[in-house]
Amino acid sequence: MxxxxxxxxxxxxxxxxxxxxxxxxxxxxxxxxxxxxxxQPEGVVRAPADTVAEAQRLLDEGKPFHAHEVFEDAWKSGPDEERELWRGLAQLAVGLTHAARGNATGGARLLRRGAGAVEDWARLRGRPEPYGVALPSVAGWARELAVEVEGGGAAVDAAARAPRLRG
Structure with missing residues (x-):
């Protein structure tokens, strides 16, 4: 075609x-x-720990777009009370994707949006480290990277800038 x-x-x-x-x-x-x-195959239902492990592997390989797809599967297939958690993590991966592609405005915006989403979820649920994901640390990483992306304007190395999801 x-x-x-x-x-x-x-x-x-x-x-x-x-x-x-x-x-x-x-x-x-x-x-x-x-x-x-x-x-990434679509619509895969994984255990939350497997979602985090697979997304981390992809982030470490410099494939944040693919990590976003893993988080999106969890967002769409997981329990309603976790949708915002997985959506926020997907936004962080998309933010890193845009930053790696050289889209400073979109990258910074999505990094901040995702940081706010995971922080809000953690605060509302009283769970700062669901499935071992250190949400305060991840949100801090995202906000710092957003400032760097806006200040430098050049594409970032996605693998070198991948977050550590677990402590």
């Missing part, structure tokens, strides 16, 4: 639009036929 017309759009098995283009390590689409990195 060439993706140039609505009729030629890639579709998943349910008929929803879903790009089959390969992606680079930061989730950017590549031309058809190019070699990309393996995609």
């Amino acid at each position: 060439d993706g140039t017309s609505p009729e030629a759009r890639d579709r998943d098995s349910a008929g929803r639009a879903r790009s089959a283009r390969p992606r680079d390590g930061l989730g950017r689409p590549l031309p058809y036929g190019a070699e990309g990195v393996p995609r």
Whole structure:
């Protein structure tokens, strides 16, 4: 499929639009036929500890976009009372993705939004370290990186700047 017309759009098995283009390590689409990195399978239901471990592995590999997809699966499949936790962690990963792509404004904005979301969740639930994730430390990392991203404007090295989710 060439993706140039609505009729030629890639579709998943349910008929929803879903790009089959390969992606680079930061989730950017590549031309058809190019070699990309393996995609994260969608809709995987993991135990929370497995979600954190898989996301950390991807962050350490410099793949924050893919880590975001892991957090998004937890956000969509987890219990309602944890949705904001996983959504906030996904926002942090997307913020790092934008910062690594050189989008200083979007990166800083999402890093701050995600930091606020995980802090709010921790405060409301009285759980600063759910599943071993040190939310105060992660939020601090995000706010510091947001300031650096805005000040420097250059793309950050995603692997070098990956947060330590667990203490």
